[in-house]
Amino acid sequence: MSTQILATKLYTPPSRPGIVLRPRLIDRINAGHQGKLTLVSAPAGFGKTTLVTGWITAGERPAAWLSLDEGDSDPMRFLAYVVAALQTVAPQIGTRIMSLLESPPPPPIESLLTSLLNEIATMPHDLTLVLDDYHVLDSQQIDEILAFLVDNQPPQMHLLITTREDPRLPLARLRARGQLTELRAADLRFTPDEAAEFLNHRMGLTLSPEDVVALEARTEGWIAGLQLAAISIQTSDDTSRFIQSFTGSHHFVLDYLVEEVLNHQPPHIQDFLLKTSILDRICGALCDAVLHDAGHSSQHILEYIRQANLFLIPLDNERQWYRYHHLFGDLLRKRLQQAAHVDVNELHIRASQWYEQHNLRSEGIHHALIAEDFGRAADMIELEWAYTHSTSFQSRGQLVWMQALPESMFRNRPVLSAGYGWVLLDFGEIDAADTHLCNAERWLAPEAQADDVVSERIVADDVAFQHLPATIAAARAYLALAMGDIPSTIKHGQRVLALTSATDHHQRGMASSLLGLAHWSSSDLEAAFQFMTDGMESMYRLGNVPFALSNTFGLADIRLAQGRLLDAIGIYKNALQVAESQPFTVQGVADLFMGLGDLHREQNDLEMAREYLQKSETLGKQAGLPDWRVRFCQAQARMKQVTGDFASALELLNEAERLYYATPVPNPRPIAAARACVWIEQGQIDKALSWAHERGLSFNSEISYLNEFELITLARIHITQYEHNRVQQSVDEVASLLGRLHDAAETNQRMGSVIEISILQARLYWVQGDRDIALTMLQRALQLAEPEGYVRVFVDEGMSMKAMLSEALTRGIRPAYTQKLIAAFQPAHRQPLVSQPLIEPLSERELEILRLVADGLSNQEISQYLFIALNTVKGHNRNIYQKLQVNRRTEAVARARELGLI
Amino acid sequence: MSEARTPGPDQPLIYQVRIKGHLDDDWNDWFGGVSITPEADGTTLLTCHVADQAALHGLLRQIRDLGMPLISVNQIEP
CATH class of the missing domain: 1.10.10.10 (Winged helix-like DNA-binding domain superfamily/Winged helix DNA-binding domain)
Incomplete structure (x- = not known):
């Protein structure tokens, strides 16, 4: 879900004219810019924000301001706000990242940060990023982001954090390196001189030195305390009596003073302050709605409060939005809690209604949930879910809202229940998702259409209810595929296509891709190809390029299985063209380069292959799909095999295996089988055999598309062993297995497999001395492979293949092609490993x-x-x-x- | 120490939190049900039953957010 940026969070609160100038602290902040981080860490009410805004107004460096709130604990939202804040001082920064953040799936954070820092590194001027109220975030992920920023920020950038508690950053290390400037409570407290200047000059009081000292001592220089004391004195008739009783009291300073201050305000102001304290942000119209008091204009009251210095902080230049100082707000809310005559829930409901009318649904939901008006909250959550579901994917925020509702709220709300099912699916909660989908389905059954039942049904979004059968079917298809249930995936996917109109690109695109994966897994390659093409088409129409491109890999793999190497290359190249025409780096570009590299390796164009793989590796971290590394390691291993670097190939395959996780995408070439192939090339036949044994592979195993490669590898092991030791053992079984494999592949038009199997059959007959049949088999492989430009599939079989090809050339079989293949056996491609004569080798x-x-x-x-x-x-x-x-x-x-x- | 006296990691616990300054009883609700005892030395003792460590940290955070100077936190026997 794209983040809606509230400008009020980026607004630097203006420095009020009445503040005490504190050159000793400003100088320290300025000096701190030599280092990486300035930390203003002190309890509430110590003037942290005021100090920093005063420093900004003094204006030595451009500063980007971000006021944090709890919601910013979500890393994507946090990052969106950081970029938006930076753009207030450097508009050109981060436009690429913003568009990446809005396009699902979200890219890896570290790549976004790196990209952002690189942009800052090119800036002609310095800037300071101010994160105000960092203590409200409680997220290890954000702490890690911040640590990464501090570690890697270019010299142009400086970070300034205000907080009530020290952040989890490597502060000791920064301190030791002189990269940290700290302003703490002891620094921020008003000195007696500053207290005197504040009380007598800024607040316009005429206190004796003794009174100033008494107040300073009682508040211990705590600025919030001194400010409240000053306001109390301003409105009090008897200054010395106030000071006497205040300094003589043991009461918690603020509790005492807020009481004083409120008691001196007219009743309607007191009422206003208490009731509006429930709002995170306030404006006149919103306060009018919450107060329901026709007698007073909230706008006027806000103006009065601002002039009375009652801790009102402006959030814009138009004097429209404000908030209370957090500390003051807390004290007001505590008092509101005790005001027995006020119905606090009713206030929240009014706020919720106002936000809803002004299209600020998230805030509306927030207040409805606090008021425990769950019906109201449920309606709004349903509308919000239906709105985002048709255009994008679910967010964690929606999950949190839905979890805040009692389970009973979902029972008779079919749309909301299906929505919860979808959101749970996206977060991997399969069982809970199923429960909620079942509940939604109940309302579609014929018996649920009876009038008395319908009257119990609650639907906020009628259109979403009409689409419900398709929405549920799509979720069911997704669920089935996640459970590996192919027939059900196909059944539900087909239902989605039958139920949706041609313009519902989101549902159709998703269903088509799921159907493609299901048909692929069940080896119906042509149907799979068609569905994935449709899925890609729908996602393009929806404008979701990353999801459209994610179909590319299936399409290319299918064409490869069909022996259509050139088509596969064409698919990657088209996709690359689309990806490169986008204004930002599309997730998955690294995977496209990898696919191209691997196919060029097959064609023995090793230079191009290396170049593409290099590009893929460079982009991988930042523009790879989640399992990019797994597949990259496999492609790179095949490349290492070509150059004879078997040790590296095995290492890469081991890494791939460690990182591998199952996805609904079929995996017809398992990593372990690829490793067995390396062992075969190395001559470690025993290891390869024990792999086959552990996998339970036998000559009689039933053949499916998904175990075909393993069985081909089993045959290859035995043929190679036979070539080595010439012991005629299980030759007939191998021949029969290859025959069955050949028939199965031919039947399903997997011509890529037919090529590989024919080559093995040729090897088997060749080693038995049956040269004529061997060459017939080889000829079949050559005939299929030549137009597509296959090379490595022959050459990687080793020296017996070279001998066979020479014989084929002698007999005049496809001479141009066989010559080309024989030439590829030149050892020139086997590069010696660079050995480094250094004490400490270069990485x-x-x-x-x-x-x-x-x-x-x-x-x-x-x-x-x-x-x-x-x-x-x-x-x-x-x-x-x-x-x-x-x-x-x-x-x-x-x-x-x-x-x-x- | 006998086993019965060692509270398990997730047992409800009783803590006494001492802060500087006097608080009235009316802060009871704000802190979600603590008993408040002002003491002669100008401090206040908050005695609270908390479900677990996380709840204790929640309480300390509320104290932090009010800027109340914290003096001590002790676990006491039920």
Whole structure:
């Protein structure tokens, strides 16, 4: 869900004319900009915000302001607000990130932060990001984001935090490095001189030095206390009596003073302050609605309160929105709680109604939930869910609202119940989702259409109710696929298509993609291809490019299984064109490059393959789908196999296996089988055999699309073993298995598999000495593979294949193609591993940077190319210099060349 | 120490929180049911039954948000 940015949170509260100037503190903040972080950490009422706004007004550096509230604990929302705040001083910053934040699925946070910091690093001027009231956030994720920012921020940026408790940041480390400036309670307290200036000059009192000292001592320089005391004195008849009783009392300072201040206000002002204290933000019209008091204009009262210095903080320049100082607001709310004559729930309901009328549904829901007016809240939550469901995906906020409703509220609300089902599905709560979908379904049954039953039904969004059968069917298809129930997925998916109109792109797109995955899993490749194409089409129409592109991988994989290598390349290239025409980096671009790299490897265009894989790796962290790394490791492993670097290939496959998690996307080439293939190439037949044994694979195993590759690998193990030891053992069984595999693949038009199986059949007959049949088999494979440009599928089979191809060439079988394949056996492609004659070898990343340096790129260009902060590049450079024992770039390049590292 | 006297990690606990300054009884509701005892030395003792550690931290946060100086927190025997 895209975040609606409230401008009031970005508004720097103006520095009031009446404040005490505090040059000793302002100077410290200015000096602190040498470091990374300024922390203003003190209890409520110590003038933290006032100090910082005073510093901003003094105006040495542009400052971006963000007033935090509890809702900002959501990382995506927090980030959206940080960017919006930065844009108030640097409008060009972060436009790309904003659009990324609005496009589901949200990209990984770290890549967004890196991208943001890189943009800041290019700014011509410095800026300070002020996070006000950081203590309201209670989120480890936000703490981690902040730690990342502090660690990586470019020199242009400085962070200033005001808070009531120290944030969970590595403060000790920052302190030790002199990168932290702290202003704490002891610094912020008014000194006796400041107290005198405040009371007598700013608040216009005429107190004796003794009185000032007495007040300063009683409040211990606590500014909120002194301000309330001053207001009390302003409205009191007898100053010395007030001071005497205040300083003589043991009462909690604020409790005492707020009582005093309120008691001196006219009744309608007291009433106003108490009742409006329930609001996080206040404006005249909203207060009118909450108070229902025709006798007084809220706008006038607000003006009066502002002039009386009663802790009212403006949130805009128009004097429209305000809030109470949080501390004062708390004290007012405590008093409201005790005002027995006031119906607080009724106030919340009025606020909820006003917000609803002004299209601020989230706030409306908030107040309805506090008032425990669950019916009202349920209606609004239903409308909000239905509104966002048709255009985007669910948010955690909706989950929280729905969880706040009693279970009984869902019973007779079919739309809301289905909505809860969907939201729960998105957060992986399968069982609870099922319960709520069942409840919604009850209301669609024929017996639920009887008049007396219908009268119990509650629906806030009639259109959503009309669409309910399709909404539920889509959820059911999703649920079934998550449970691995293919027939049910297909049944429900078809139902969605039957029930929705052609313009309901969201439901249709989702259903089509689910149907595509289901047909793919059950090996109906052509149907799967058609559904995924439809799903992609619908998502494009909806404008959701990332989700449209996520179908690409299925489409390309299917074409590959069908032996249509060129089509698969075309699919990736088209998708890449769409992705690159977007104004921002689309999630999944890294996966497109990886797919292209892998297919070029198959065609033995290793240079292009390397280039694409390199691009994929560079972009992976920031623009890869969630399982990008898993698939990248597999593609990279195949590349390492080509160059004979089996150790690295195995390492990559092990990493892929560690990171792998099951998704509804079929996985026809399991990682363990790929590893067995590496063992075969290495000659570690025993290991490969024990894998097959553990997997329970046998020559009689039933064949399905999903275990086909494992069975092909089993055959390959035995053929290779036979080639090695020439012991005629289970040859007939292998031949029969390959025959069955061949028939199954041919029947389902999996021509990619037919090529691979024919090659193995050829090898088997060849080693048995049956050359004519072997070449017939090989010819079948060559005939299918030539037009598509396959190379590695032959070459990776090893030296027996080279011999067979030579024989084929002698017999004049497809001479151009066989010549090309034989040439690919040249060992030239097997690059020796670079050995580093260094005490401390350079890391992959350092080698990468060194190559870019050698290519003549500046640090700035390298940071942009690799999507890392400029400072990170500089850090790498230092390490490189140190390891090579040189002092500058040119020397580093020369030394690296000398050592054969680049 | 016998087992019966060792409260489990999730047992309801009784804490005494001492803060500086006197508070009236009417703060009872604000803190969600604590007993309030003003003491002669100008401090106030809040005695509260809390469900667990999280509830205790919630109470301390409320005290923090009012800017009340915290003097001590003690767990006491039921």
